Amino acid sequence: MQVSRGIVVGALLVVGCATAATTNVRPPLGAVLTPAATTGATVALKHDPSAKVILSNASALPAASFLPSQAKRGASVYAETCGTCHQPGQLIGQNFVELWNDRRVYDFYALVRSTMPLDNPGGMKEQEYIDVIAYLLQANRQASPKPDSLKADTASLRATKIAVSAP
Numbered sequence: 355m356q357v358s359r360g361i362v363v364g365a366l367l368v369v370g371c372a373t374a375a376t377t378n379v380r381p382p383l384g385a386v387l388t389p390a391a392t393t394g395a396t397v398a399l400k401h402d403p404s405a406k407v408i409l410s411n412a413s414a415l416p417a418a419s420f421l422p423s424q425a426k427r428g429a430s431v432y433a434e435t436c437g438t439c440h441q442p443g444q445l446i447g448q449n450f451v452e453l454w455n456d457r458r459v460y461d462f463y464a465l466v467r468s469t470m471p472l473d474n475p476g477g478m479k480e481q482e483y484i485d486v487i488a489y490l491l492q493a494n495r496q497a498s499p500k501p502d503s504l505k506a507d508t509a510s511l512r513a514t515k516i517a518v519s520a521p
């Protein structure tokens with residue numbers, strides 16, 4: 355399915371610090387943030403300290419559902435692609451739980467979809483992104499509340515949260 359990159363990147367709100375000091379126009383989209391814009395605290399992206407992603411706290415939302423078949427396919431994507439750069443323990447375990455528990459699934463999806471794999475951002479199939487996210491939820495011990503699939507549907511990704519716990 356075709357999810358607009360514009361929406362993904364726009365909602366991710368990647369904010370450049372360098373220009374923020376002088377103007378209120380944020381690259382890469384040139385969005386103007388008014389002082390009244392309600393955004394959460396910014397989180398430093400480790401691979402680009404000058405970029406910021408705004409993560410919302412979504413603890414009140416229901417946990418996202420996914421199918422075991424999605425997680426299974428996602429395990430292959432992870433092994434073939436993500437695992438070539440990410441060390442064991444980076445995206446699975448305590449580190450992930452601290453960073454992502456109670457966040458909107460959409461925030462994680464948008465970050466991964468627009469920045470990963472680092473050598474080919476946005477270059478995987480939509481299905482592969484969704485599958486690998488289902489895998490990371492499962493690998494971080496999220497229990498799917500319903501036997502339902504994780505969908506590349508921004509409304510449902512925004513309405514559900516990551517509910518993970520460390521092994």
Ligand code: HEC
Nearest residue numbers: 398399400401432435436438439440466470471472473486
């Ligand atoms: C070519 C190498 C490479 C590949 C392939 C890759 N990544 Fe990354 N990824 C990185 C690097 C480097 C960082 C920055 C890590 C850091 O600074 O800790 C990063 C950061 C991330 C982050 C954000 C971590 C943070 O705290 O800022 C996530 C989430 C992530 N990658 C997920 C994935 C997923 C999922 C895949 C597979 C679809 C993937 N990556 C594939 C290199 C890669």
